[in-house]
Amino acid sequence: MPASSPRVGLFVTCLVDLMRPSVGFAAVKLLENAGCRVEVPATQTCCGQPAYNSGDRGDTRDIARGMIEAFTGFDYVVVPSGSCAGMIHEHYPALFADEPETLAKARELAACTHELVSFLVDVMKVERVEAAYRGTVTYHDSCSGLRELKIKKQPRQLLGSVSGLTLKELPGAEICCGFGGTFCVKYPDISERMAAEKADDIGATGADTLLAGDMGCLMNMAGKLHRKGSPVRVRHVAEVLAGITDAPPIGEPKA
């Protein structure tokens, strides 16, 4: 690997860490293939969104401070989630408006933090991946990535280079799946109805696989699809792009 290759801190996110490590390894592979040196700071935990979106600014700031410390000094920080990347990129600086020193660090971190797929395309100028996937996939645009970070074309561009893969656009791909972090626990009735509509839309595409870039949304949609008895398989987009699809799809038993 050339010495000039950027040093990337991977923030794996709490959900990937806990629920689906395969996504983390897929991210590492994609980043390394793009010429990055990947490190995984051991003191990372969570971006703090559950506290932030519950109005708990105190805990959010404490958690953010830990994150800033863990990820200071990298050329880039990359996150396999639009939501968690958006939290750091869009919201961390606003948390420290009254603390100039931390604010400067938060801004620095915000500026170098990217969501995985958009980082590969926009920063590393990756145009294609070496991967194969047999099947017709449809793609859901998770809200934070789409609206806070303007991620729309990048995953489609890279999916277009996966051999054997056909992309069928999902009608209403930009409509929330109903996950919403703590929302799905606080207002399960609304959340469930939104997930049901999304599952219907996914089913109607005729695709055999659903992809997206955020674990929360994926777990929500997979959970609803399974409850409905749908055969659609659900994976994080990074798994397919990296060609790491040996783990069973989300919510399915080992074969």
Add this chain to the structure above:
Amino acid sequence: MQSTTRDFKDNVKKAIVEPGLQKALGMMKTGFQVRRLAAIEKLPEFEQLRDQARDIKNHVLENLDFYLERFERKVTEAGGKVHWCRTADEAREAILGICRGVGARTVTKGKSMIAEEIALNDFLEEKGIEPIETDLGEYIIQLRREPPSHIIAPAIHLNKTDVIDAFQKAHTHLDPDRPMEEPTTLLEEARGVLRPKFLAADVGITGANFMIAETGSTIIVTNEGNGDLTQILPKAHVVLASLEKLVPTFEDAATILRLLARSATGQEFSVYTTVSTGPRRPGDLDGPEEFHVVLLDNGRTNILGTEFQEMLRCIRCSACLNHCPVYATVGGHAYGWVYPGPMGAVLTPTLIGIEEAGHLPNASTFCGRCESVCPMRIPLPKMMRHWREREFERHLSPASVRAGLAFWAWFAKRPRLYRLATGMAARLLGLFGRANGRYGWLPLASGWTKGRDFPAPEGKTFMNQWAKREKAS
């Protein structure tokens, strides 16, 4: 209007199983969105107009006292009168005074959300004055004695059969066997019933989409022309408006008008844009003898200078409602008060208190679609989050949520213990979920598992696997 916002969760439970409502919501979902998109695609300067509109309103809010006084001076010069009302009560009394002054027995009304906010119809009825809604949607819901469920489409929760039913019950002077299947027939019928009421009314009350400080004029936009008849025919015209409707000049109003209809219905312009300046002048062919502006504060000045000030830019276009997946799931009545959807989630707590309206800013996934379509660039999710912060500070959020959050945050701040805890959780959940790959039921997550499965984790955390891999290499 009596709020049922505290019962939001119960309202939701009813709304999601109500077939008529769900059918009506299904119909509205795509219409507004598709038409808005088509309209703005034809206007390349749409994004710049949004910036300009935001700046105009920000300027007004920074100089509200100046423009309010100027507006009053101009209204007075034109022969009208401004009534300053701090509260809903003061506004109701001011309107009653005007009605009594002209000996009013009936009042026609154009569409006005402020009239809903101050529960004007109930009040007038109590005082022996009959209010008659003249906007078709408002007329229908008045017959059904229910509040609007949407700002620009107040009867959007209803289907044709509901309207037929309401007309059958109310228009008893007509042949009960008349044909009513065609929407145009229903429209004709409403017109026929309303026409004599327009002519008989002593006072006409309208809202205002804009108040123009430079001339003391007010502007309403309608698609039915009912507003014109409401304000021209009676003896007195009352404009009922909240103070943030102010803009400095006609040109400013014109800028925002280019955004309003496009954002609302996808029209380039509403069918009628009607300007009123003072009462009838000598030589005028028509117009009221009296012109009153009832200017309502009702708590709005309290949010000037706070993190909620930007909410006062809102022009009530309903784009946020039309694009909100939560609104599309539960409809407007579930929100329990006058203003539904994302704008209501921010505004309602400022008007009736966060104790009463606490659910509203929480019932959002923060998907951000509302902000992305708001013509006035109001950061609605950010302000909902500010409400959540106030609730958290004041210990108003539910104890179970606070406890869960505190438990999780304690670990999230201690990486080593967090690692141990997540490692155990992943192993346990992975172990028991391995056979099926998912859970049909989980303790503490019944809200999720009632309608969805919960995917089982792979079994080992990424961080543990990574640490082992690093050690090995």
